[in-house]
Amino acid sequence: MRYFVQFPAGTGDLVAESIGSYVDSPETVYADDSSLVFESDSRYEQVVRMPFVKNSFTVIADVVRGDVDRNVLELADSLRYDGLDSYADSFRVMFHVDGALISVRPNTKRALETEIGYASGQRMVGRGSGEEYWVVGRSDFEYLMLCRRHLRPKRAAKAAGAISHELSSLLIAASKPHPDDVFLDPFAGSGSFPLARMSFPAQRIVYSDSDLERLREEFPASVRGSREIEFLGEDALALSSFGEGAVDVIVTDPPWGEYEELPLALPEFLGAMARSFDRVLDPRTGRFVLLVARMAAEEAGRALAANGLGVGSVHEVLVNGHPATVLVGGREAA
Numbered sequence: 001m002r003y004f005v006q007f008p009a010g011t012g013d014l015v016a017e018s019i020g021s022y023v024d025s026p027e028t029v030y031a032d033d034s035s036l037v038f039e040s041d042s043r044y045e046q047v048v049r050m051p052f053v054k055n056s057f058t059v060i061a062d063v064v065r066g067d068v069d070r071n072v073l074e075l076a077d078s079l080r081y082d083g084l085d086s087y088a089d090s091f092r093v094m095f096h097v098d099g100a101l102i103s104v105r106p107n108t109k110r111a112l113e114t115e116i117g118y119a120s121g122q123r124m125v126g127r128g129s130g131e132e133y134w135v136v137g138r139s140d141f142e143y144l145m146l147c148r149r150h151l152r153p154k155r156a157a158k159a160a161g162a163i164s165h166e167l168s169s170l171l172i173a174a175s176k177p178h179p180d181d182v183f184l185d186p187f188a189g190s191g192s193f194p195l196a197r198m199s200f201p202a203q204r205i206v207y208s209d210s211d212l213e214r215l216r217e218e219f220p221a222s223v224r225g226s227r228e229i230e231f232l233g234e235d236a237l238a239l240s241s242f243g244e245g246a247v248d249v250i251v252t253d254p255p256w257g258e259y260e261e262l263p264l265a266l267p268e269f270l271g272a273m274a275r276s277f278d279r280v281l282d283p284r285t286g287r288f289v290l291l292v293a294r295m296a297a298e299e300a301g302r303a304l305a306a307n308g309l310g311v312g313s314v315h316e317v318l319v320n321g322h323p324a325t326v327l328v329g330g331r332e333a334a
């Protein structure tokens, strides 16, 4: 089966690294920085469950790209001899080409809707719930695809400033979770990373934030009610309840220094943070994944390297439209 999935911008290489843990033998057909077309024998239920995916689709048909109206008529024709599985009584059609919703000629749209209606037995509706068929084109991909969007369970809303489920899951996957891990997020905020870490077994999952008492009042229910997460309200620059080398992996998102007042200038803050991480992380195998504002990434990498924590890979992403950088590394990369 061929699938098309969309994920947070800039995370293509992180997705490529971790997709094999979720679906069977994925083979990439096309990839860009926010989407992937791949073949896999896995069923769509497995694809829809990939936590870093924002939208996922089954590709029903494709044609070599040319004039969009002609292509859409070709896609409509390709439905003539096949039935379509249907998961809802009604459907609507969207056209998403080169990153934007577009319109096609009314006759073209009607031809596609008619063939989908015949092939699936579904009733066309202009808007609202039901099945969504998307005609999708990506700028560097030579095919225009007709896709069916997968319905997926709604995810809980996030607090303002919290990192999305999708990006949190990717950062956790990038940390190569191990069942024996003592996991720590020392700047845990609303708890996005400890929550995403709960999808994998661990020895301990520790949340820590110096503002715990205030933040606790607005925790999402899944964090507040968790029995797996241990909550601490420590200063990340000291982490006094951890002995030397007691932590296997840190995944965190320190204050960006853009909006919040830091007690120190950013370079000094990052230096103190790196010394603290160096003290608590396992001296042989400690790992980290750090999400920082893009402008602080070099400074953060230098501070970590000066404390025996090498950066193995760097990924440029967008967080709510703001340029950010993910640094993945640890003792072995030092």
Ligand SMILES: C[S@@+](CC[C@H](N)C(=O)[O-])C[C@H]1O[C@@H](n2cnc3c(N)ncnc32)[C@H](O)[C@@H]1O
Binding pocket: 161, 162, 163, 186, 187, 188, 189, 190, 191, 192, 193, 208, 209, 210, 211, 234, 235, 236, 237, 252, 253, 254, 255, 256
């Ligand atoms: C960018 S936010 C983390 C957001 C979090 N990843 C989320 O998804 O909600 C940074 C957090 O660091 C906390 N913080 C700031 N300085 C700290 C310090 N010295 N020690 C521990 N936590 C600190 C802030 O209270 C804030 O919640």
